[in-house]
Structure formats: C-alpha cells, structure tokens
Amino acid sequence: MQLRYATNLAVDQYIDSKAWKDAKLAHCPLHPKGGCKFAKHGTYPRKYPDGVKIARWYCPDGCATFSMLPDCLSSRLPGTLVEVEDVINQMESSPSQEAAAENIRLDIGLPGALRWMRRRLFLIRITLMLLIDLVTSLGDCQPTVSSFRSVLGTEFVLPQLRMFVSPYLDILPPPLGFGPRPEVKKLKKNHFQHQTGTDPP
Numbered sequence: 001m002q003l004r005y006a007t008n009l010a011v012d013q014y015i016d017s018k019a020w021k022d023a024k025l026a027h028c029p030l031h032p033k034g035g036c037k038f039a040k041h042g043t044y045p046r047k048y049p050d051g052v053k054i055a056r057w058y059c060p061d062g063c064a065t066f067s068m069l070p071d072c073l074s075s076r077l078p079g080t081l082v083e084v085e086d087v088i089n090q091m092e093s094s095p096s097q098e099a100a101a102e103n104i105r106l107d108i109g110l111p112g113a114l115r116w117m118r119r120r121l122f123l124i125r126i127t128l129m130l131l132i133d134l135v136t137s138l139g140d141c142q143p144t145v146s147s148f149r150s151v152l153g154t155e156f157v158l159p160q161l162r163m164f165v166s167p168y169l170d171i172l173p174p175p176l177g178f179g180p181r182p183e184v185k186k187l188k189k190n191h192f193q194h195q196t197g198t199d200p201p
C-alpha cells in the first residue's frame, strides 16, 4: 500500500538528504489501535531517478507492506510528478501530439513515443476530471494542466495537488493518486466504440 510522505523537498534534495530516513509511520494503517507486529521494513530503491529510496513498513498480521512516497515522486510511474506535468504541458501547447513527441521522446520511434505520452495524458485527464467533480474550489477548471495552473496560481500543479487533495489520494489514479489505474480498454469500449449488432430502427 502506498502512503503519502508529506514533504516539499524536490527530488534532488530528497536524494541528497536521504530523506527516506526521516519518514515516519506512527501506527499500522490496518490496526490503528495496535496489537499487531507492525515494524519498519527497510527501504526499497527505485530504478529512476538514480539513488531514490522509499521507506517501507510491514504488518505480518495483515500480510501488507506500506511505502511512504514523497510528494515529489510519481506513483506507479518512474520519475517525478514535475516530469509528468512537463510532458502533459508540452502536449497541450503543441500543435499536435506528433509534434510534441518529437521534443519529448527522441530515443524511441514515433508510435512508441505517442503511446508513452498518451498513457500519461489519459491518467492525468481522468484525475483532473475527478478533482473538478470532487473539489468545489476546482469546479471552474478545465481538465488541463494549463487551466489548473492558472486557477491554482502555481508553476507546477501536480506536486501541489498531491498536498492539496490528499484526502482523495486513495481514489485518484496514479501517478498523482494511490488508487487503481483506470481500465483503458473498458473506457474506450464504452465511450468511443459503437456497439456491435444491428442498427437501431
């Protein structure tokens, strides 16, 4: 289970200061009254960025591990929230997704780059749409990074939102939230494809 490690450190500061050592989890999230063998369970490294570690706890009674993800990092995607936001921002401000891909991913071919970008765009759009419904003060936003930037008056909205909407993180999809990934195929089928069968009269 991923939990929020509330810290305003940028990822470089998090690595340099080994801030995972300062992460604290006072009690077992499954057994808040205690009585279980909940204990610190070391750290685990992330492949990217190099040097990042995440503090971890374990409850043997609940057979569950708990990791404290700092506010700068994406959940279930490599890298930081700022990096994800950069991608979405470039997609929003480019004349086409293909044009954005030429600036964002030079290391892979266009189809792979588009898949990589669209996966991020899909997750962030769903997240922003959910937040517009859930949070009254965001009700006038459009589901774009640029709209959220202007309403929140901040340079990078995703790290701000990790703090600002923390009560909803369990139901929001990654990379902002800690909830499940929305199912792309099901959504596409429901919303973008005609149903099979005979035409209606």
Ligand SMILES: [Zn+2]
Residues within 6 Å of the ligand: 028, 029, 030, 031, 036, 037, 038, 059, 060, 061, 062
């Ligand atoms: Zn426990």
